[in-house]
């Protein structure tokens with residue numbers, strides 16, 4: 001078992017290894033367990049055996065659970081079960097379920113203890129760590145939420161065995177992102193055939209990718225500064241998710257978005273890293289994109305949470321592991337969008 005410490009106002013540990021669902025224990029007597037309805041029954045059963053929850057809520061799969069309606073339903077289930085303030089919410093599943101569960105934990109009775117049991121690669125390297133919780137609005141991605149860190153994170157690598165290969169590759173986008181913004185040694189490892197459930201490179205690569213996130217959120221929980229770099233590729237990614245009504249997954253959108261951000265970085269004088277972002281897209285094989293209209297996407301990009309009253313800011317790279325925030329003139333955004341579309345079309 002590997003252990004990564006997360007510092008900050010409420011320090012906690014991320015444990016990584018096989019069999020962890022069976023070992024997970026929480027001090028709270030009352031536990032609410034929230035998980036996606038398509039999660040394999042044996043994964044749910046292992047979490048239930050460890051936690052003996054007083055209430056379990058199965059929610060729709062993927063981002064269909066990150067809605068105001070599902071959020072309200074889960075809150076009502078907890079209230080109906082008389083979950084008290086000294087109880088806990090545990091999010092089990094991919095990033096969508098843990099984002100929802102975290103926001104429920106942050107807001108139910110004005111806040112109860114929260115734990116995560118990520119069961120996707122993306123959940124383990126990114127979503128379950130760091131306390132960004134939330135749901136979507138029709139107007140855009142993750143527009144409602146709270147910073148509410150978990151008290152512990154259990155990454156049971158056995159659970160990755162049942163993931164569809166394309167869902168594993170979706171999650172690799174965030175590990176690759178950690179390589180681009182902070183630890184270039186991850187880039188080759190993420191694309192290595194041994195980085196797969198049960199593969200020789202799984203545990204070390206997973207742990208090193210988690211360590212990047214843990215380091216950043218330890219220093220900047222509430223995104224006053226460097227945490228924004230974890231958003232590399234996300235300004236376009238979130239817009240792509242919104243215009244496709246989430247038929248494009250987050251991990252695929254991030255793969256596409258990182259290539260756009262790499263093009264913008266190059267156009268503003270940075271090192272040309274588009275070879276890396278294209279190599280990732282060729283490896284990931286994301287779902288093809290529908291016809292896209294720049295103005296429609298730009299309307300969603302304008303709501304990006306990195307925007308301030310002077311407008312949107314993008315995370316760009318001067319070189320590998322040298323991220324910075326910058327405003328980009330609309331003309332350049334449009335021009336690079338054309339080039340990005342041509343690159344993306346050439347992939348298929």
Ligand SMILES: NC(=O)c1ccc[n+]([C@@H]2O[C@H](COP(=O)([O-])OP(=O)(O)OC[C@H]3O[C@@H](n4cnc5c(N)ncnc54)[C@H](O)[C@@H]3O)[C@@H](O)[C@H]2O)c1
Pocket residue numbers: 036037038039040043061062063066093094095096097099119120121122123126127128129130131132133142159160161162163164167170171174250251
């Ligand atoms: N809070 C954060 O910091 C953060 C970071 C990155 C992404 N996110 C969010 O995470 C979400 C994407 O997460 P994701 O990529 O994990 O996708 P997901 O949560 O949508 O899960 C993908 C699918 O895999 C299923 N699944 C989960 N575990 C499984 C398993 N072990 N075996 C078989 N099937 C399994 C899920 O039920 C779902 O159908 C997005 O909503 C994104 O916005 C949040």
Ligand SMILES: O=C(O)C(=O)C[C@@H](O)[C@H](O)[C@H](O)COP(=O)(O)O
Pocket residue numbers: 126130132141142174223227228230231234305
């Ligand atoms: O943890 C962060 O900070 C991130 O930005 C990680 C992202 O991968 C993640 O998708 C996050 O949910 C995006 O946050 P948002 O603030 O842009 O909604």
Ligand SMILES: [Zn+2]
Pocket residue numbers: 126174234250254
């Ligand atoms: Zn992300």
